[in-house]
Amino acid sequence: MIVELTDRIYEAAFVPELWPGVLDQLSTVSNSAAASLVLFRDRAPPKFIATDLIAPVLEAFDAANGWQKSEEVQLMFSMTPPSAFIYDADYFPPEALESNHLRLERTRPLGIGGQVGSFVFMPTGEMALFSTERWRHNDRPSGEDMARLNALRPHLARAGLVASRLGLERARGTVSAMETMGLPAAVLSSAGRVLVANPLLEAMPAIFRPAALGRMTIGDSDADLLFQKCVEAMVGHGEFSVRSIPLQAQEGRPPLIIHLLPLHRSAHDIFSGGDILMAVTALSASSMVPSPTLLTSLFDLTPAEARLASSLSQGSTLKDAAANSNITVKTARTYLERIFAKTGTRQQSQLVALLKGADRFPVL
Template structure:
């Protein structure tokens, strides 16, 4: 994976015509034939962008109302989404894959076999499916193929959050884009100076605090430490360890996640020279995010760290959680320290409390 691809992913969040180039690169990264992004939203039909080879297949699938007819698609909504990219044959029942003729009848003549994909659910209710199509003669992905995709997954999660909010349409100027996102948001310069805020963020004065030199702080010590580190990393043009920062609930506020997105290339111009977009999403019992998926997709945890965190959230002691994850207790402690650092928590009880705020409701 190159930093250039991560940069392009963030650019595509605001300039959707860039997604095809990103998807071509994702296909190449995973040694696949094609790639696509599908956004699901209860308020509107699914929207999608795909590379040239698979785009006609998705268009035909859409025209045939495949989103409602396909057993495979319906399982996406009823099964707990994995916290990583997975090979479809390792996730779906064989019968569901074999019965998806709306897809198979169109992909087999192209020499396409299975898929690797990741289904990212977001606190705002939208869901994004990133998938790559495998050549039939190279169907099962290697561990390296999956590792490269999983390294990109947190970037894809944040970018798809914005893409879903904008409806896969190009952002049109700072004010319009921030209003359309419907999220508390601010645009910052590379040195952290606030250039613009929207009314939703201004209505949270206890959460987002003005500080010296026109900068911003978060009203939680541990979360603000991660936030300032993320801002400094953008200024230094290095990859921050965390770009999505959980802020725990208090009596006067619910939990939120603060996302730090770099504004690059065309996005930099759209936001009048701003360098960083800050967007906040609420975490509540009504969110459509299961704990392991929220952690892996938005808190930059690796799949192994997310599995351990999910076990801990179910009330298991570290020894038992490590055993269920097939790791030693010593490795579990190492993972737990990383999880603490990435989620802004310091104790296992704090981590569990954060995860217990999030449930996956039945979509009916």
């Protein structure tokens, strides 16, 4: 079910009418009552999609201007965002939860209690909130519930990036979708051949270079190795979990993240038979986007790896970072090797430079 759900998550990014079914499955795998996706972008009113049980609650909340009134929402943008799904009672102060009368007056009669959610800050400045509603009789999630949600989090983050750029509107074709996203992008075939690239990507010839048989290479050798492995795995030739690839900053250019999204079912048709969408974002210094959060949201790190990476980015030694994470130094070294493999870095100084890169550069 998880594999099928992953495919459907990416499909819903381009076909938003599929999100309710995806969110239903998200509820099922986490033993929840309902689920929703809310997209925040600048000062515009949030957009949301939800399962049937919770949709009327969100509609009433929105009509009552609840996003501006909710202390929880305000705290969400001011507190350090976690790198995993969280149970609301473990994160927000009790008084903030109890003061949210607009929600509680509508959820309690439905038998709904707390929430398990994850807010993902995008490199482009948007924020996606994925939330599941707990039944009151089964309020606190189990470790297994949280593990299943966190395994899906990187996929939800990448799909949320596309959904937010498209404004939760259905993609109307290859050219239209690539223009609307406003990101450098290309569509690849199952053989890794470039079918179409938009002008924003074509304007980056030093980074994305043509290769034999219509394929593409990345100018940075470490990033290219990850890219080629990822493309090969995504078309069914091997196992490789990474689908977001960091590219180190260079003179006059910020660090970049290359995201690869599979195009299945309806998305495959929208993109004229393409199999992979490649989209590129820049690490930005937006106040909404702390750089460690970007890395942990989009680079497939586990929560434990994310905590270690975040601690290292703040200047801690590996020994101190291990102590902060309540793990042994030996375990920390194992996690660090995995982080290197997922980020294309080879040493701790490179990793820290990548994490801190977002604080030095403007939006692309």
